[in-house]
Every structure is written in C-alpha cells, then in structure tokens.
Amino acid sequence: MTKNVYTVGQVNAYIKNMFTQDFMMNRIYVKGEVSNCKYHTSGHIYFTLKDETGALPAVLFAGNRKGLGFSMKNGDNVIVLGSVSVYERDGRYQLYAREILPDGEGLLYQRFQALKKELEEMGMFASEYKQPVPRYIRTLGIVTAPTGAAIRDIQNISRRRNPYVQTILYPALVQGEGAAQSIVNGIHALEQFGVDVMIVGRGGGSIEDLWAFNEEIVARAIFECSVPIISAVGHETDITIADYAADLRAPTPSAAAELAVFDIRELEEILLSLRLELNRRISDKLERCQEKVRQYEGKLKLLSPNNQLNDKRQMAADLEDKLRMQMEQKITHRKYAVELYARRMEALSPLKKLSLGYAFVADEKGRSMKDVSLLKQGDLLNIHMLNGMIKARIEEIQRLERAENKQIGDDR
Numbered sequence: 001m002t003k004n005v006y007t008v009g010q011v012n013a014y015i016k017n018m019f020t021q022d023f024m025m026n027r028i029y030v031k032g033e034v035s036n037c038k039y040h041t042s043g044h045i046y047f048t049l050k051d052e053t054g055a056l057p058a059v060l061f062a063g064n065r066k067g068l069g070f071s072m073k074n075g076d077n078v079i080v081l082g083s084v085s086v087y088e089r090d091g092r093y094q095l096y097a098r099e100i101l102p103d104g105e106g107l108l109y110q111r112f113q114a115l116k117k118e119l120e121e122m123g124m125f126a127s128e129y130k131q132p133v134p135r136y137i138r139t140l141g142i143v144t145a146p147t148g149a150a151i152r153d154i155q156n157i158s159r160r161r162n163p164y165v166q167t168i169l170y171p172a173l174v175q176g177e178g179a180a181q182s183i184v185n186g187i188h189a190l191e192q193f194g195v196d197v198m199i200v201g202r203g204g205g206s207i208e209d210l211w212a213f214n215e216e217i218v219a220r221a222i223f224e225c226s227v228p229i230i231s232a233v234g235h236e237t238d239i240t241i242a243d244y245a246a247d248l249r250a251p252t253p254s255a256a257a258e259l260a261v262f263d264i265r266e267l268e269e270i271l272l273s274l275r276l277e278l279n280r281r282i283s284d285k286l287e288r289c290q291e292k293v294r295q296y297e298g299k300l301k302l303l304s305p306n307n308q309l310n311d312k313r314q315m316a317a318d319l320e321d322k323l324r325m326q327m328e329q330k331i332t333h334r335k336y337a338v339e340l341y342a343r344r345m346e347a348l349s350p351l352k353k354l355s356l357g358y359a360f361v362a363d364e365k366g367r368s369m370k371d372v373s374l375l376k377q378g379d380l381l382n383i384h385m386l387n388g389m390i391k392a393r394i395e396e397i398q399r400l401e402r403a404e405n406k407q408i409g410d411d412r
Contacts, residue, residue, distance in 0.1 A: 009088065016086035019093065025084040030056065030095060031103050034076045045072065049080060049095065058082070058095035067099035069237050077103035108207050112214055116241060119216070124223045125244045131228040133248050134196050136262050139166045141190035141198040141227070143183055146171035150203045150232070150253040157257035162264040168195060174202040179212035184221040191227050198225070199256045200242060201232030213240040222246050232256035360384040372397055 006014075019025045032049030039045055043062025048055050058080060060068060072078065082097040101109050119125065140158060144150050151169060158167050170186035173179040183200065190198050200222065202210070212218065213233045222229050222245040231246035232253040243249040250256035301307055354360065361369045362382045369375060375394055383390040 008091065012086055012088040012091050015093075016088060019083075019085045027081070028084060028095075029079055029081050030058075031077070031079045032056065034072060034078055035074055037072060037074050047072070049078075056095050057092065058097050060097040060100060064098050067097070069239070070102065072100060079103050102206075108211065112207075112241070115214065115216060115219075116244065119219055119241065119245070124219060129223070131247045133228045133230065133259065136267075137165060137196035137260065139168060139193075139195040140260055141193065141195035142167060142169045143172050143186035143190065143198065143200045144169070144202050144253070145174045148203055150201060153252075153254040154199060154232075154257040157254055158261045161258070161261045162267075164264065165261050168193060174212060175205070175209050176212075180215035180218050183212060183218050187221045187225055187229070191225050195227055197260050198227050198229045199232055199250075199253070199260060200229055200246070201250075201253050201256060202234070203253065204235040204238060210234050210238060210240055213242040215241070218242055219245040230256045230260055354384070354386040372399055 030049055032051045035048045035050050035055075037045065037047040043065060045060040045065075045068070046058075047060075048057050050056070067081075079101045080095060080097045081099040081101075082095050084093055084095055086093045123129070142151065142154055144154075146169065155167055158165055168190065170189050172186040173182035187198065187200065200213075202213075204210075210233055213231075219241045222231070222242055228247045230248045230250050231240070231242045232250040232255065233240045233242055234252075236251035248259060250259055360383075362384070363369055363375075364380050364382065366382070369381065375381075375397060377394050377397060379394050381392050381394065383392055
C-alpha cells in the first residue's frame with residue numbers, strides 16, 4: 001500500500017502552483033484559430049484556440065474586455081497575450097487572456113506599445129499640455145486624404161452645422177511610404193496659414209493602414225503645434241499614438257466635425273434667448289425708471305412754488321375760518337356773560353325795585369336812610385318813587401321791636 005495518498009484538490013493545487021511559478025506561463029503569446037466562441041451575459045468571453053496539432057481552452061474576463069479591439073468570432077486567427085493556469089474545480093488548464101490581436105499585428109502592436117510608453121514618459125500625453133478647442137471658429141483645417149469618406153463626412157457636417165465656417169484641406173498621404181511626413185507637412189502648413197482648429201485623421205483600416213498615425217514624427221508635430229488639433233483616425237475602436245498626442249480625440253471623422261464646428265442653429269437659439277432676456281431686463285429697467293420718474297414728478301409737484309402757494313392759501317383760509325369761528329364763539333360767550341350781568345344789574349337796579357312798589361328814602365344831603373335810629377322827629381326826607389319824589393318831614397318815629405332786639409343783640 002502506498003504511504004503518500006493525496007486528494008484530487010491537493011493534486012490540482014500543486015499543478016496550479018507549478019504553472020504559477022513558471023515565468024513563461026504567466027506572460028505568454030499564443031496564436032491560433034478561434035472556435036467555440038461564446039459571449040456570456042456576465043461579459044466574459046469563452047473560446048478555444050486551435051491549430052492542426054491541438055486545442056487550448058481560453059477565457060477573456062469582462063474586466064479585460066478593453067484588451068479586445070475588435071469583434072472576435074469563430075474562424076478568426078488571433079494572437080492572445082495571457083497566462084496559463086489550472087481551473088482547480090474541473091482539473092483542467094486554460095489560457096486566461098488579457099489582450100487579443102488579429103494574427104499578423106503582433107509585432108506592430110508591440111512597437112505601438114513601446115512607442116506609447118516612451119512618449120508617455122516624456123510627458124507628451126499629459127493633460128496639462130492639452131489646448132482647449134475654441135467654441136466658435138471661422139476656419140477649420142483638415143489634414144487627410146483628398147478622396148475618401150473622411151473628407152466628405154467632415155465637409156458635409158461642417159456645412160450643415162455652420163456654412164459660414166471656412167474649411168481648408170491639406171491633401172495628405174495617410175497610408176504607405178511617406179505618409180507620416182506628408183501628415184507632418186500638412187500640420188505645419190495649416191499652422192502657418194493660421195486656422196482656428198485642425199482635424200487630423202482618416203477612415204478606418206487595419207493596423208498597417210493606420211500605422212502612419214503611430215509614427216513618432218506625427219506625434220511630435222501634433223504635440224508642438226500651436227493650433228488645437230482633434231485626432232480622428234479610423235473607427236471608434238481604433239486607437240493610435242496621434243490620439244494620445246492630440247488635444248482632443250474624436251472616435252470618427254464625423255464626430256470630429258461635430259466637435260470642431262458649433263451648430264449655428266443652436267447659436268441662433270442661444271442668441272434669441274439672450275435677446276429675449278435682454279428685452280425683458282430692459283423692459284423691467286424702463287418700468288422701474290418710469291416708476292421713479294412718476295415718484296419724482298409727484299414730489300416735484302408737492303414742492304413746486306405754485307403748489308406750496310396753494311397750500312398756504314388753503315392753510316390761510318382754514319385759519320381764517322377757524323379764527324372767525326373762535327371769534328364768533330368768543331362773542332357769543334361774551335354776549336351771554338353781558339346778558340347775565342345785565343340781568344344781575346337789573347335785579348339790583350333801584351328803578352326795578354321802585355317799579356315793584358318800593359321807595360328810596362334819603363336825607364336832605366341825599367344819603368340813604370335805612371335805620372330809623374339815624375333819624376329824629378322834624379327831619380326832612382326825600383322819598384323817591386317810581387314816577388317822582390316827595391319831600392316829607394318826620395312827625396313821629398316808631399321803632400320795630402324786632403329791629404330793636406336785633407340791634408341790641410348786635411350790640412352785644
């Protein structure tokens with residue numbers, strides 16, 4: 001009986017560890033034909049690489065989908081960069097892909113990555129060096145082939161969005177020998193002309209067709225250009241060195257035209273909105289100013305000499321009426337007081353008493369005689385009555401007892 005017995009999991013783990021420790025298996029390029037390609041709902045892509053000698057199962061996880069720049073399908077010949085490891089649950093090894101390229105582009109892709117890394121380390125892709133694309137332009141420079149869909153799309157969209165923008169084409173070679181230098185010459189020429197913004201690009205193609213835009217001289221010309229440059233190379237999935245060096249990348253030439261040329265209809269709507277807003281504010285301002293003028297006009301009327309004179313006249317008339325009223329009240333009061341005094345005087349008048357049958361007795365000197373004790377027999381008296389005077393002599397004096405008692409009491 002064997003002494004060392006291992007479980008299936010231990011064996012699979014051991015084999016996986018062997019793959020992990022093998023440097024070659026951790027970064028390996030494998031080429032072959034794609035078969036059994038399945039796009040899972042999770043985003044993972046499961047497929048098999050095969051050739052005339054065998055087959056190798058492979059998977060590209062959803063997190064690495066950016067490493068696939070094309071739509072992969074059965075029958076494609078590809079080069080896969082990844083690592084080989086064991087899937088312990090099933091006890092089988094497979095290729096875990098990180099990047100997938102169509103076969104034939106592997107060496108160019110390596111050159112692309114090496115140049116990209118070098119220029120990136122030099123700072124040519126840094127965001128702080130990117131120039132903003134002007135919002136409103138008058139001249140648009142285009143560096144591309146004079147024939148082809150790219151120039152037609154850019155010109156059509158530019159005319160549709162703003163027919164007042166002048167488009168200037170530099171007919172450059174965009175493929176083959178001398179294409180890179182032709183693109184550089186176009187950038188320099190349009191920069192000298194003084195365009196507001198520049199589109200550099202072409203339509204789609206293979207990596208070999210687009211390679212001119214991966215040359216260092218093109219990247220440097222774009223980086224050093226004083227005019228903002230929009231790169232528009234290939235389709236949306238095509239990425240070139242020119243895209244990294246440009247101030248702005250567009251996924252297609254048509255999109256580049258959309259970014260470079262502002263839609264004049266949108267501008268007209270903005271201007272209309274601003275005009276309406278300006279008119280509204282002017283109207284509000286005029287209304288406020290008119291209201292102030294009306295207020296000042298009212299104040300001016302109140303402060304005018306004529307208005308003040310009228311106010312003073314009215315005040316004088318009111319005071320006159322008040323004075324007349326007070327005088328009438330005063331006179332009425334005085335009349336009442338005089339009448340009261342007159343009634344009192346009338347009540348005290350000797351004539352009033354005489355008219356009641358009383359008489360006024362005075363001695364010869366005209367002194368009033370009220371007390372019989374002041375008289376003696378034989379004195380002459382003047383007796384005044386209502387309608388005349390009588391002279392009389394006293395023959396007899398009779399004293400009233402009540403008067404005497406009162407006099408005696410008063411003496412005491």
